[in-house]
Amino acid sequence: MSALTDEEVRRLEETARRIRCHIVRTIGGAGVGHPGGSLSAADILTALYFRVLRVDPQRPNWEDRDRFILSKGHGAAGLYATLAERGFFPVEWLQTFGRLESPLQVHPDMHLVPGVEISSGALGLGLSMALGMALAARLDGKAYRVYCLIGDGENQEGQIWEAAASAAHYKVDNLTAILDYNRVQLMGTLDEVLELDPIVAKWRAFNWEVKEIDGHDMRQIVTALEEAKEVKGRPCIIIAHTVKGKGVSYMEGQAAWHGKAPNAEQLARALADLGCQG
Amino acid sequence: MVQAVRDAFGHALVEVGRENPNVVVLDADLATSTRVHYFAEAFPERFFQMGIAEQNMMGVAAGMALSGKIPFVSTFAVFSSRRACDQVAICVSHCRANVKILGAYAGIMSGNNGASHQAVEDLAIMRAIPGIVVLDPADDVEMAQVVRAIVEYQGPVYLRVTRDVWPRVSPEGYQFRIGRAVQLREGRDVTLVGTGVMTSQCVEAAEILAREGVEARVLHMPTVKPVDIEAIVRAARETKGLVTAENHTIYGGLGSAVAEVLVEHAPAPMVRVGLEDCYGACGTNEELLRQYRLSPEHIADAARSILDHAGRR
Numbered sequence: 154m155s156a157l158t159d160e161e162v163r164r165l166e167e168t169a170r171r172i173r174c175h176i177v178r179t180i181g182g183a184g185v186g187h188p189g190g191s192l193s194a195a196d197i198l199t200a201l202y203f204r205v206l207r208v209d210p211q212r213p214n215w216e217d218r219d220r221f222i223l224s225k226g227h228g229a230a231g232l233y234a235t236l237a238e239r240g241f242f243p244v245e246w247l248q249t250f251g252r253l254e255s256p257l258q259v260h261p262d263m264h265l266v267p268g269v270e271i272s273s274g275a276l277g278l279g280l281s282m283a284l285g286m287a288l289a290a291r292l293d294g295k296a297y298r299v300y301c302l303i304g305d306g307e308n309q310e311g312q313i314w315e316a317a318a319s320a321a322h323y324k325v326d327n328l329t330a331i332l333d334y335n336r337v338q339l340m341g342t343l344d345e346v347l348e349l350d351p352i353v354a355k356w357r358a359f360n361w362e363v364k365e366i367d368g369h370d371m372r373q374i375v376t377a378l379e380e381a382k383e384v385k386g387r388p389c390i391i392i393a394h395t396v397k398g399k400g401v402s403y404m405e406g407q408a409a410w411h412g413k414a415p416n417a418e419q420l421a422r423a424l425a426d427l428g429c430q431g
Numbered sequence: 432m433v434q435a436v437r438d439a440f441g442h443a444l445v446e447v448g449r450e451n452p453n454v455v456v457l458d459a460d461l462a463t464s465t466r467v468h469y470f471a472e473a474f475p476e477r478f479f480q481m482g483i484a485e486q487n488m489m490g491v492a493a494g495m496a497l498s499g500k501i502p503f504v505s506t507f508a509v510f511s512s513r514r515a516c517d518q519v520a521i522c523v524s525h526c527r528a529n530v531k532i533l534g535a536y537a538g539i540m541s542g543n544n545g546a547s548h549q550a551v552e553d554l555a556i557m558r559a560i561p562g563i564v565v566l567d568p569a570d571d572v573e574m575a576q577v578v579r580a581i582v583e584y585q586g587p588v589y590l591r592v593t594r595d596v597w598p599r600v601s602p603e604g605y606q607f608r609i610g611r612a613v614q615l616r617e618g619r620d621v622t623l624v625g626t627g628v629m630t631s632q633c634v635e636a637a638e639i640l641a642r643e644g645v646e647a648r649v650l651h652m653p654t655v656k657p658v659d660i661e662a663i664v665r666a667a668r669e670t671k672g673l674v675t676a677e678n679h680t681i682y683g684g685l686g687s688a689v690a691e692v693l694v695e696h697a698p699a700p701m702v703r704v705g706l707e708d709c710y711g712a713c714g715t716n717e718e719l720l721r722q723y724r725l726s727p728e729h730i731a732d733a734a735r736s737i738l739d740h741a742g743r744r
Contacts, residue, residue, distance in 0.1 A: 216499075248620075263526060271497065272525040275517055281487045282522055285494020287481065292455070292500070313517075315487035322482070 157375050160205070165371045168238065169199040173400045174429035175234035175247055179421035183251040185259055189410040190304060191231030193335040193368070193395040198235040200374040210240040213267040217347060220270050220286050220295050224279020225304030225333065226260040227412065232269070233257050239270035277310025279303065280330060287328040298382065301330045306338035307351040309347045314359070320388040321360035330361075330406045331389040333368065335397035339411045353392055361390050368393025401426050436573075436593040436628075437535065439571035441466025442494075443578035444503065449584055452477075453499060456490050457504040459485050465535040465592065466507045479586035489515040489532075493522035496529040501582055507541075508534030508550030509592060522721045524560045530588075531581050533734035537567070537591035538678030539711035539719050540628065541666040550709040555683025557589040558656045563631060564609055565656040566593040567627035567677075567685075570599045573653060576607035584609060591627055593652075595716060598631040599653060610654045618646035621734045622666035622673045626652045626685045629676040629704075632720065634674075647734060658688040664697045672700030672737035675732050678698055693735050700740055702733040 172195050180186035202208070207220040223232045230250065237244045242256075249255035256265035260274025271282050283301035303313060320328055327385050334352065336343045343349055356363045362384045366373040374393065381389040397411070398404025401423040415423055434442075447517055448454045448470055455477045462468040462480070471478035481488040485506050492502035504511060511519070511532050523530045534557075536542060539549045557565045566581070566588065568574045574592070581588045600615055615630070616637050623634035630651040637647040648670055650662055666673055673693070675686040684704030693699050720726040 219716060220439035271494075275521045278490050278518060278522050279487075281490025281518070282494035282497070282526075284487075285491035285496075286498045287494075288491065289495045289498035289500050292477070293498075312486045312490065316490070319484065319487050320492065323479075429548060 156298060157372060159248050160404070165199055165203055169196045169371070170427060172199055172231070172234045172238055173427050175237065176230050176423065177243070177401060177420060177423040177427065178416065179230045179234060179247045181249045181415045181423070182248055184414045185251045186230045186414055187227040187412045188230070188401070188404060188415065189337065189397040189407070190225060190228045190333065190335065192399045192404065193257040193397050194228050194231050194302060194333045196369050196392055197302065197331055197333065197374055198231055200371060201407060202235050202239045203408050204375050205378045206300065207297070208268070210268070213241060217297050218417055220283065222270055222279045222283040222299065223261060223273055225276065225307050226273030228302070228304070229261045232261065233266070234302060234351065236268045242266065255261060259309070261265040263430045276304065277312040280313055280316040283328055284316055284325060287325045291325070291328055297327070299328045301328065303330060303332055305332060305334045305336060305343055305349060306346070306396060308332060308349055317356065317359040319363065324386050325388050326385050328388045329378065330388065331394050332390060333395055334392050334415060335395040337397040337411065338409050339408065340374050351421060356390050356392070361388050363390055363392060365392045366394070368395035369399055432570040433555040433596055433599050434594045436571055436574050437466045439574040440578060440592045441469040443575040443633065445468045446576055447582045448474050448477065451501065453501045454503065454582060455479065455495060455500045456487050456503045456505060456651050457481050459488050459510065461506055461535070465505045465533065467503070478677070481608060485510045485515045489518035490522045492530045493518070493526055493528040499594060501529055503531045503533060505533045506535065507548060508537035508553045512550055512553035520560050524562050527562065528587060529585055532587065532589045533592055534589060535592045536594050538593070538627065539706065539723060540593065540595060540678060540716040542594050543713050543715065543743060546710040551680045551706050551711060552683065554677070554679045554685065555653050555687070558683060558688065562587060562627055563656070564588045564654065566653055567628040567655055568653045569625070569627060569651055570597055570601055572599055572601040572605065573607055576696065577653065580607055580609055593628050597628045598634070600631050600634055605651065610657045610659060612650050612652045612659035614648065615651050616647065616649040618648035619670055620646045621737055622648040622650055622670045623676065623730060623734060624650045624652055624666070624673055624678045624685065624689055626655055627678050629678050629725065632725065632727050633676050633730055636671070636730035636734065639731040645734065645738065651682055651683060655685050655688055658692060660692050663689055663692045666694055667697035667699035671741040674704060674730055674733040674737065676701050676704040676725065678725065679705050681707060698738045702737055704730050704733050
């Protein structure tokens with residue numbers, strides 16, 4: 154992997170900004186979706202798809218590809234925006250989001266969208282599936298890596314902790330989890346609903362390598378993802394401190410924007426906040 | 432020598448494991464009970480002990496399947512159907528993952544463990560989830576064939592694995608096919624439709640009825656979904672009614688599947704033998720069959736009631 158230059162960081166940041174524009178247009182246009190957790194994950198998704206993952210948009214089922222598992226399926230608009238920008242399907246598809254006939258369901262359907270590895274939306278399932286893929290790679294002697302993005306509200310599910318124990322037990326080091334730690338969920342802040350802290354200590358106690366970063370600092374994200382590849386004999390989780398609704402002033406940190414679409418006037422303000430063209 | 436059905440399963444799994452390197456087994460700390468420990472001894476690198484964490488196990492299996500493996504997920508039927516139900520639906524069914532889900536100790540004949548270990552609704556749950564083949568084999572011979580067939584079949588399967596020795600009902604030269612019922616006895620008065628170990632109870636019931644001059648057809652239905660519509664319709668047209676018998680609640684399992692076919696294709700008198708909206712309890716298999724009205728005598732009674740109604744007697 155080439156060294157991360159300042160120019161590449163700027164390029165990635167610009168890509169993330171375009172992805173955020175896609176996200177708010179997609180959700181605003183459809184009148185449905187989850188802007189808060191899509192925007193909080195946009196920088197992470199950008200770093201993965203435009204720097205870290207070994208994927209080929211022309212061959213979405215290439216058997217040696219790295220796998221990205223969106224366990225927090227309600228972040229679908231973020232994943233779709235990223236896949237479209239990366240060339241897995243035409244950007245125009247985003248305008249169909251949430252319609253009956255659209256491949257872009259509000260929660261992802263793996264059979265309809267090139268590049269989507271699993272159907273998700275029921276929380277807590279994805280880390281186990283990512284672990285299964287990582288174990289299969291080991292059995293087959295394959296070099297691909299598996300990445301799994303989980304939400305912090307999702308981290309309240311017991312199955313996440315089952316998977317955490319299991320991945321550490323099997324010393325799986327081709328699996329990297331990323332926690333989108335925006336600290337806000339549908340009904341309020343994480344601390345109001347069901348606190349997770351001390352989150353770093355919990356994952357360490359489950360025998361994971363834990364890295365803590367600013368999930369909106371592109372250099373920190375890329376560095377953590379690349380360092381995670383070097384961890385041997387244990388799985389690695391990156392606790393990414395993020396801001397729910399990042400980039401749209403009136404959405405930032407607001408539980409109300411977990412699963413609500415902006416109206417036309419709000420969309421215009423969101424696009425202005427993000428500096429989106431046209 | 433007739434084997435316990437679970438032993439036939441465990442040995443067959445070793446055979447398919449030898450033939451197909453993609454077969455892997457995941458266990459939730461019950462391997463010696465479910466008999467996947469034979470596989471674990473033969474292929475330790477393809478055996479994954481997942482601990483008492485069935486939801487994670489089901490998800491891991493789905494991830495492996497999406498990466499080309501053929502995972503057998505081993506635990507008791509109560510846990511694979513109820514504890515891991517959402518994982519079966521989304522990770523396995525919606526993802527169309529090629530996972531073979533085992534329901535060990537299915538039904539109430541589950542080794543005298545009582546209600547917490549007796550899956551009385553697993554067939555209903557699995558039948559309701561889209562795209563899952565649901566199987567309940569009758570004996571050791573059939574089980575060995577089933578294991579081979581589901582490895583060849585591409586797609587999710589739920590397989591009930593019964594614990595004990597049950598009378599062998601598979602005829603000479605029997606060839607199991609997914610979705611196909613097998614007629615074990617010809618008769619024109621009434622049809623007894625069994626699945627799993629209840630088929631052997633139907634065979635005995637037919638003998639009781641024969642002594643009274645009643646000729647009962649016995650249909651064994653190892654595939655509860657997709658059900659053999661043609662065999663059911665033929666039985667409805669050629670006999671005076673049908674009795675279904677299952678080691679399961681009468682809601683949502685074999686009886687319901689047969690009733691659905693009859694109502695849509697060939698309305699006919701029918702009685703369901705199975706658990707009547709209750710849980711089981713401890714007891715020997717013989718005690719449980721009597722207590723819960725699943726015995727050959729109860730099946731024969733159900734047949735008599737159909738014939739009485741039809742004016743045959």
